[in-house]
Amino acid sequence: MKNKKTIPPKWADRFLEWYCKPSLFEDLQGDLYEHFYRHIEDKGIRKAKLIFVLNVFKFFKPYTVKKLNFLNKLTQFIMFKNYFKTSFRSIARNKLFSFINVFGLAVSMSVCLLMITLLTEVKSYEKFHADASDIYRATNLYQYLEEEPNLFASTSIIAGKRIKEEIAGVEAATIMRRNFAGDFENDNQKFALRGIWADESFFDVFSFEVIYGDKDQALTNPKSLVITDETALKIFNQLNVVGETLLKGDEPYQVTAVVKTPPFNSHIKFEVIGSFSTLDQAQMQRNATGWLSWQNMWMNYTYFKVADGQSIKNIQAALDKISIDQNSREKYTSIQLGAQPILKIMTGPQISNSLGMNMGSETLWILGILSFVVILSAGFNYTNLSIARSLRRAKEVGIRKVVGAKRGQIFSQFTVEACIISIFSLILAYGGFLLIKPLFLSLNPEMSRMLQLKLEPITIIYFVLFAILVGFAAGLLPSLVLSKLKAIQVLKTTSNTKLFSSVSLRKALIVIQFTLTLGFIISANVAYNQFKYSVNFDKGFNGENIITIGLAGNDPEQVKTLFERIPEVEQISMAAMVLGTGERWGDDLKYKDPLDSTTIYYSSVDQNYIPMLKHNLIAGSNFLRTPTSDNESEIIVNETLLKRFNIGTPQEAIGEQVLVGSNKLTIIGVVEDFHYAPINEPIESFGFRQNLEDIQLLNLKVNSTNLVGTMDKLRAAWEGFDEVHPFESRFHSEHIARAYDTYELMFTIVTFLAFVSISIACLGLLGMGVYTAETRMKEISIRKVLGASESSLIQLLVKGFMYLLLIAAVIAIPATYYLFDSIILADQANRISIGLNEMGLGVLFIFCIGFLTISSQVWKAAKANPSSTLRSE
Amino acid sequence: MKGTNLGEFEEIVLLTIAALMEEAYSVAICDEIEKVTGRKVKLSVVHAVLNRLSDKGYVQSELGAPTKERGGRRKRFFYVTHAGKVALTKSKEQRDQLWSLIPSFNLKFT
Known part of the structure; x- marks a missing residue:
């Protein structure tokens, strides 16, 4: 009877257990089992199982279902006040540990806040256009014979014209051309302006705000000029300048509209727009062969808006048809038209020949992962120290349990504590964020052109949510460990060092932390060397002085x-x-x-x-x-x-x-x-x-x-x-x-992160050192009384930590070597070979710092007078 | 809580409990009712009624010893409380009274 097949379905059984009141459960389950076994005999196993499942559901009735434990929830709620109080007390009591936790979290959180702001901002790009999700940019996948195809953000004029005329699902399409720049003259005063060419549908696709002038006709006629409000003020000292004329060289252009300066989060930026028909008419009159060539794709852009209810798949099919038709007339090259959503331009892959700048998904991923690594490291600190410290809290947990606390309550208590710490950190981190923001923006001229890192209300909400998430994640393990403690065990045993089996977990966390730190240091070193190498490389000429x-x-x-x-x-x-x-x-x-x-x-x-x-x-x-x-x-x-x-x-x-x-x-x-x-x-x-x-x-x-x-x-x-x-x-x-400023940029960012992660890791190590010295104080004293020398004591205690660092080094060195050798520097023609020098220095550095951190604490313990520790017993 | 009236099915269950004496637990009650009345009785229905009866205070229950046929789970045995007995007697008396009022010819089967 006990073989596996004759057991009722497990899941139904579990479901019963989940919903049924504990007072009714055993009896109910017993009845069902009895019925079940009876049914096996006269109806067969399958039917019996079915009846069992049906019965489980039939029993789901108001009187069997567990009451939503309102009272319980209420106590939980009331207890929060108590949790806050105990948390604050415990934070205040362990000043050093709280400091390490708050500081470490704050430092890494400020990096993450920067990332959050950056991401929100990057995501806001192009959102100001009406129906932004329907706007696409035509891309060209260019292939010469059998060479590797390349993707370009630009396209040919003929492609733009055919998209306008032939594709039914396109509501509006505009052809643009870059490099409309030069000196514009008004009243013998010259102004250097930069902008783009665009055709008459420009304002149908984009929602740049027109202040004066007719936006439908503004770019229709040749020699028309649309200028931004800033430009208008600069040149004419007034806004309504529609009808004015500006001389470009000796050609007069008439201002037909004034628009608002493109918002910051637009990848298309301009001071002036020239009407594309200016070029188009001139070239068409001259009957220039190259103008409408399928291969004339280096300067022109086509953006189009898909009509409501049209799927991009149909549009792509039409684009494919155009490509096939055009390619059939080409000998060596083939160009494949594609469509890229305008919302993806900033965050998508980097495409050559783009009209504006883009951040690139790669950069975003790298920055995201790096900040995640940094926050992870700080989170590890919290976990580590809290679990180590939890020996002290074990009695508290025991008593709480005796008094009647449930596991969930203990869990929420420690989670609340972690969240309090992370909220504290958030406040500090915000200061740090304000500090590193300008530094980050000035890293690279492109950065400050692309990003403002302005704080929006929504970003602040993200910040708080992020802090709570971090608190929860960091506090998860300690809370689990502590809430699992059994009251009897804790209260019975006087020495509860053996209570925790998570020593190896702590060690693993330290190893991971230092592996990451070492990775950062080595990377910073390699990036710096590559930068120096590139700049000082003998290029075959000399431009000194x-x-x-x-x-x-x-x-x-x-x-x-x-x-x-x-x-x-x-x-x-x-x-x-x-x-x-x-x-x-x-x-x-x-x-x-x-x-x-x-x-x-x-x-x-x-x-x-x-x-x-x-x-x-x-x-x-x-x-x-x-x-x-x-x-x-x-x-x-x-x-x-x-x-x-x-x-x-x-x-x-x-x-x-x-x-x-x-x-x-x-x-x-x-x-x-x-x-x-x-x-x-x-x-x-x-x-x-x-x-x-x-x-x-x-x-x-x-x-x-x-x-x-x-x-x-x-x-x-x-x-x-x-x-x-x-x-x-x-x-x-x-x-x-x-x-070579990519290398420099990489070096600066990685060095900064290396610094952050070293500080965090060392703070963690310091905490562990203090803790070890504290808990083993008696042991040290006794050893000392028995004649151990101070140096041998230090050796004894430091050995364990140095061993962990060694493991970290063993993991980090080959991993980083592989990363640089085969991925980052792999496609560079002239690069440094990564040697012991690059690797070893960083490792040595970390070892020294680690050793100093630990031994400073241990040394204090070893120096202490044994009589003062032992007498108190 | 509902009124203290005994419903028809409640009465049957209560009577069965009384009849089964020491062996009155849900499955057995089910079986007994099926045997006596010949009608199909759902376990879940019996459970609900037992629950209602104990709410009304007509039955009490306690857990017995673990048994093998139930996968080691204990049975919950029911017995009729004093209030239950009173309710049963009262209901029987009411019926008897009504019975006594019926002229004998009225019940002759035609």
Whole structure:
């Protein structure tokens, strides 16, 4: 009868137990069992089970069901006052431990508060548009032959036009183009403004607020201009400027509308919008072939709004149809149209060529995980210390239980205590948050452009909820352990050290904590070394003591003569850009075979540039003249190009002709390969050219002991010359360092977090040290009386902790090594090799700190006079 | 609490308890009622009635010894309290009184 099959269904049994009044339960269950066994005999096992289940439900009646224990709940409620009181007392009694807990939680919570604010803010992006969830951005997945496809946020004009005309489910679509910028003139006063081109449907898709003017017609006609209220005030000193004219170069643009400056949480930002028809008409009249090309996708954007009740699936199908149709006319490339919700732009994956900035899901995840790790560490501290301290509280729990406290009540008591601690921490953390907020925003110029980290009421609510959640999570384990204690056990045994089996849990928590801390330290070290390595890497040229000055559209020769008058300036060279920063221009290059082409990256320079930046010219000669706007005929290439086309030795290459774009150029020199791009990218074909239109900056070699003074002179000279554009100067090396600021950023963030997590982990260790010294005081004294030396005592107590640290190191070192070696630095062409140096230093550091923390406490215990501890017994 | 009137089914259950003497627990009561009246009795119904009877104070119950056939669970034995006995007697008396009022010819089956 006892075999498994003849037992009634377990779940029904449990259900009965759950709802049935304890006073009725046994009898009821017995009856059901009796019936059940009886039914097995005359109706078979399956039917018997069914009847059992049915009966369980039939018994679910008012008189059998447990009363909702209102009285119980009420006591719980009344007891809260008592919980608060005991909690405060216990917090006040253990000042050190409370401090460690509150401080540790506060530090890590301030990091999390920052994260919460950041997330709420990032999530608020684009929400101000009406029906924001229906707005999409058309994306292009570009693939050349069989190469890896790339995703772009930009798309072709033809795609935009076809979306407008052909897709029925699209309510409105707008084509935009970036880089509508320049000097606008009013009353002989020039203003440099930046913005975008957009067509007449712009305001149908987006909800930017139009203050003056007709938003439906504002961007219809060519040479129309929509300006923001700020711009209007800047130029005209008044808001209603509809109908006014501004000169861009010598072309008049008419202001047709004034809009509010785009809100902070819009990824599209502009000071002016030019009507897209300006470009479109001009190009269509000229019948330019490239304008409507499927591949003209680098500058244009299409955003569209899906009509109500239309599913994006249908739209995507229509987009696919357009792509197939267009791709059938292309030879080498295929472009796949896609749609990305506008709400996902800020938080979604990073897509090349985006119109605005985006945070990127990757960054958000990394930041989120890092803050989680930090709060986890602080939570561990709380758990650890509370469980360790709970020996002291065991008696209290015992007595409470004897008096009649239920398990749930004890549990809520300790949870309340944890929550009180975390609310305290929240107050401190808020201060910390205000402190680190400006630091965080100033980490990176992009950060402050993307984020304000303004506090909204909802964020405050999040904060409080977060604090309660943290309190609950941190207090969960101690509360469970304590509420499980049996009154008899606690009160009977005088020494209750054996009561807790969670010693290994505590050890595990310490190990995890230090593993994370070590991970942070090692990461910070690696990131810093990579940054230093990248900046100081021998790139094949040397820009030391060179100041670069942006021309802002001025004639290079004029500006050059301007600065030549300053005596400290030794030499001036012209260039299109600062190489090695990631900025690059490219064109098609062909050698003898007209079908074989490669991309050549280039910069236009003058004759002074190559010697000034100490490029190594290995064959041929330097340019002889300054760049000209026509008759460009010469090029100096790098070695890689020679290898690409098998041109032979550098000497043989001199005099060969190549076709760059549509210019026939003669190779007059060959430079040694150098890193024109950030060093994490491989070196490809590169050439120096002499096209005057490309020149955008001057490099000044300055010989001066008073750099600040020289800088002022340069600035004064510039301001006397060009009143519209600000003086933009920077050291060449600064430009280079900026290119690697991801590493620097990573280093700063990780160092900060490392610092936070070290402090937290050490506070925890300190707490454990104090606790150990306290509980083993008698043992230490007795050992001392029996003749143990102080050093051997310290050794005895420290050994256990150092052992834990060792385990942490054993886990952390390979894990971090793997993380950097195979994931973070894996796709970098030039990177540091991670050696003992990077790893070992951090570990050593942690060991020292850990040792000092523990031994300071133990030392105190070991030094104590044994008679004073033992006499009191 | 409802009134102290005995319902028809309550009365049957109460009588059965009295009849079963020492063996009156739910399942046995069920079986006995089925045997005597021939009607199908649901366990849950009997339980509800027993609960009501003890609310009215007509029965009391105590747990017996654990038995094997119930998976080691104890039986709850019921016995009729004084109030129960009074109620039963009263109900019987009322009926008897009514019976005595009926002229004999009226009950002749036709």
